[in-house]
Each structure stands twice: as structure tokens, then as C-alpha cells.
Amino acid sequence: MDLLDTLTAKGLRGEVPTREEALAVLATTDDELLDVVAAAGKVRRRWFGRRVKLNYLVNLKSGLCPEDCNYCSQRLGSKAEILKYTWLKPDQAAEAARAGVAGGAKRVCLVASGRGPTDRDIDRVTDTMAAIQEADPEVEICVCLGLLSDNQAERLKAAGADAYNHNLNTSEKTYGDITTTHTYADRVDTVKKAHGAGLSACSGLIAGMGESDEDLVDVVFALRELGSDSVPVNFLIPFEGTPLAKEWNLTPQRCLRILAMVRFVNPDTEVRIAGGREVHLRSMQPLGLHLANSIFLGDYLTSEGQAGQTDLDMIKDAGFEVEGAGEATLPRHRADVAAASSAASACGTAASACGSGGGCGPCGGHAHAPASEDTPASAVEDTDASDGELRSDLVKVRLRGAGTELAPNA
Numbered sequence: 001m002d003l004l005d006t007l008t009a010k011g012l013r014g015e016v017p018t019r020e021e022a023l024a025v026l027a028t029t030d031d032e033l034l035d036v037v038a039a040a041g042k043v044r045r046r047w048f049g050r051r052v053k054l055n056y057l058v059n060l061k062s063g064l065c066p067e068d069c070n071y072c073s074q075r076l077g078s079k080a081e082i083l084k085y086t087w088l089k090p091d092q093a094a095e096a097a098r099a100g101v102a103g104g105a106k107r108v109c110l111v112a113s114g115r116g117p118t119d120r121d122i123d124r125v126t127d128t129m130a131a132i133q134e135a136d137p138e139v140e141i142c143v144c145l146g147l148l149s150d151n152q153a154e155r156l157k158a159a160g161a162d163a164y165n166h167n168l169n170t171s172e173k174t175y176g177d178i179t180t181t182h183t184y185a186d187r188v189d190t191v192k193k194a195h196g197a198g199l200s201a202c203s204g205l206i207a208g209m210g211e212s213d214e215d216l217v218d219v220v221f222a223l224r225e226l227g228s229d230s231v232p233v234n235f236l237i238p239f240e241g242t243p244l245a246k247e248w249n250l251t252p253q254r255c256l257r258i259l260a261m262v263r264f265v266n267p268d269t270e271v272r273i274a275g276g277r278e279v280h281l282r283s284m285q286p287l288g289l290h291l292a293n294s295i296f297l298g299d300y301l302t303s304e305g306q307a308g309q310t311d312l313d314m315i316k317d318a319g320f321e322v323e324g325a326g327e328a329t330l331p332r333h334r335a336d337v338a339a340a341s342s343a344a345s346a347c348g349t350a351a352s353a354c355g356s357g358g359g360c361g362p363c364g365g366h367a368h369a370p371a372s373e374d375t376p377a378s379a380v381e382d383t384d385a386s387d388g389e390l391r392s393d394l395v396k397v398r399l400r401g402a403g404t405e406l407a408p409n410a
């Protein structure tokens with residue numbers, strides 16, 4: 001297939017495909033799927049070998065968010081029966097983090113619901129990071145607290161954070177359909193603030209919100225342009241009690257095509273399968289490892305994942321290996337680009353305007369942005385047969401780990 005030969009050749013050189021080529025990946029048929037996975041898998045192995053980076057989520061503060069992100073189980077007005085609690089104490093968070101590190105996680109992701117942190121919240125997270133690093137000095141720490149105000153990214157960097165997560169989630173064109181309490185521009189601003197302060201930028205998307213192929217391609221190219229070092233690909237978790245609980249727009253095949261497209265556009269960037277992996281890829285999860293080089297271990301913020309040991313077994317059975325603490329994730333040239341970009345931003349352009357906005361990581365939830373009229377037929381046909389039904393059998397609320405008396409899943 002000419003398309004795949006072209007994309008593979010470009011990916012092996014670290015070149016980005018055209019927008020039309022990225023759209024063509026999403027329009028491939030199920031008969032072509034294994035060829036697509038094999039082609040993108042060559043690109044993945046060129047830059048990341050067979051390594052899989054494990055990340056572990058610690059939800060520092062759960063639920064009761066004043067923002068209205070339609071996809072999120074923690075949103076304003078959510079009736080999802082998730083755990084709700086205020087800030088974990090540093091020792092509680094450190095205990096949860098330790099479980100993830102013991103399970104093989106190289107990065108701990110500290111997440112709190114809310115529009116953005118207060119300066120007091122930055123103090124709390126500073127204490128939490130110190131408690132985690134005292135026990136595990138090698139562990140990478142990514143922080144996800146919503147929209148940042150001026151100097152907060154610098155404070156997090158000085159306190160020992162390695163990365164900051166803030167997802168763009170969907171295209172600029174449809175962003176207003178999923179959230180009204182902050183804007184796409186707010187989100188871009190926070191990613192730039194984080195990068196400008198020298199933090200590695202982790203920013204990704206959510207698929208399955210009724211978006212068109214064009215929306216997906218738009219957001220993935222925007223992430224590439226923004227210089228995201230890590231691109232988490234979330235597949236919407238339709239929680240009961242959220243506006244989009246009955247929407248199921250994904251099949252395992254569609255998820256694999258999306259992951260392949262993200263890999264081709266970000267050949268040498270960390271691509272992570274994030275929330276919704278078990279819900280939507282189901283028995284096809286191992287094929288996702290041929291495309292992404294990073295996953296979350298165990299549970300998500302408000303939903304349960306498969307057992308941590310099952311994640312580890314899957315990686316081994318599929319012929320991959322867990323990335324060690326001493327191994328670099330990004331290829332050397334990408335790490336250099338990230339460092340240069342941070343230095344340039346820090347020189348002046350970093351703190352542009354506003355300072356608030358909202359949003360965090362793979363909370364789960366769901367928003368509906370109607371597909372455009374020019375949505376390819378393949379995308380429309382590629383809808384799960386369960387569209388319109390609640391699937392509580394697939395979505396399991398997290399009732400263990402952080403914020404409970406029960407042991408974490410790691």
C-alpha cells in the first residue's frame with residue numbers, strides 16, 4: 001500500500017506526514033488494519049524499541065470540580081458515583097505512589113480536580129513531591145492541576161517536578177462544544193507556561209466524543225506544533241451520571257487506527273494509551289503496544305483499570321519490556337529539541353496573557369461534538385453497536401487506592 005510505505009519511510013526519518021495522509025490512516029478499512037499496525041509499529045520500534053514506559057496515577061483531590069467539561073466524571077453537576085475527597089496528605093499520596101513504583105512505574109502523575117491551583121495548592125503539591133522523592137529519588141513526577149497562573153510552573157519546576165500535564169483534548173474548532181468554563185486558548189497557554197518553565201510538556205487528546213476525523217487530525221497536529229513531549233491518547237470513558245453516558249463511538253479497530261495516526265504524526269514522541277484502554281480496546285490491547293510506547297499501570301483517576309499484574313503480563317506476553325528508571329524515554333534528538341524549546345520560551349515568550357482555564361487528565365467522562373457533514377463514511381460506520389446504551393458492565397468506578405482504606409491497584 002503506497003500510503004503505508006510513504007508513512008513508514010517518513011516516520012523512520014522522523015518526518016511528519018501531511019494532513020491528508022493522516023486523514024487517510026483514519027479512513028483505512030478493517031481489512032487493512034494489521035498492515036496499518038505493522039507500518040506504524042516499525043516507526044514505534046525505530047525510536048522506542050520494545051520499551052513500554054509505565055506511568056502511575058495518584059488522584060490527589062477527587063470530584064466536585066467547578067468546571068463543566070462534558071467528558072469528565074468530576075465535572076460540575078456530575079451524578080457519577082465516584083470517590084469524592086479533598087487533598088490527600090503528602091504521606092498518603094506518597095504511599096499510593098510507592099505502590100505504583102513498586103509495580104514498575106517510572107513516572108508518577110499527581111492529579112487534582114479543579115480549574116487551577118492556588119498558591120497554597122502549589123505548596124501542598126511541593127510537600128507531596130518531597131515525600132515521594134524522599135522514598136524514591138529516581139521517580140519522575142508529572143503534575144496535573146489545571147490552568148496555571150504566572151510563576152506557578154516555575155515553582156513546580158523548582159520543587160522537583162519533571163513534567164506538567166494539560167491536555168488539549170479536542171480541536172480548537174469544537175472545543176466550545178465540550179466545555180464552556182474555559183477555552184482552548186486557555187489550555188494552550190498553560191502548556192506553553194509549563195514548557196517555558198522547563199517542565200516537559202505532557203498534552204494529549206480524548207477520542208470518542210463524537211468528533212470528526214478532521215477534529216482528531218487537527219488536535220494531533222496542534223500537539224505536535226506545541227512541542228508536547230508526551231501525548232496521552234484517552235478514549236472516552238462514558239460514566240453513568242455524565243452528559244454523554246450513552247455515547248459509544250469507538251471500536252477496538254477505530255482505537256488502533258487513531259493510535260497509528262497519532263504515532264505517524266508524532267514518530268519520535270512518547271505516545272501513551274491513557275484512560276479507556278480496557279473499556280475500548282478490550283482484547284485488542286496488546287496490538288496497541290505496537291503503536292504506543294507508554295501506558296498507565298493499574299487504575300485511573302476515577303475508574304478502575306485491569307489489575308496491575310495483568311498489565312505487566314500483557315507487556316511480557318506481547319514481547320515488550322518495561323522501561324527502566326535509568327533509561328531515557330525520548331530519543332536523544334527529541335530531548336535536545338525539548339530542552340532548546342524550553343530555553344527559548346523561558347527567554348521571553350512564555351508567560352503570555354491570562355492564566356486560568358481548567359482541566360486535567362484522564363478523568364473519564366465524555367462530551368458530544370457532532371460530526372461534521374464531511375465526516376468520512378468509514379468513521380460513521382465505525383460506531384460501536386452499543387451506541388445509545390449505558391454500559392456499566394464496561395465502566396467500573398474506582399473504589400480502591402488513593403482516598404480509600406483499600407490497597408491501590410499496581
Ligand code: SF4
Pocket residue numbers: 065066067068069072073074075076112113114115146358359360361363
Ligand atoms: S477535566 Fe479537570 S477541569 Fe474539567 S471538569 Fe474534570 S476535573 Fe474539572
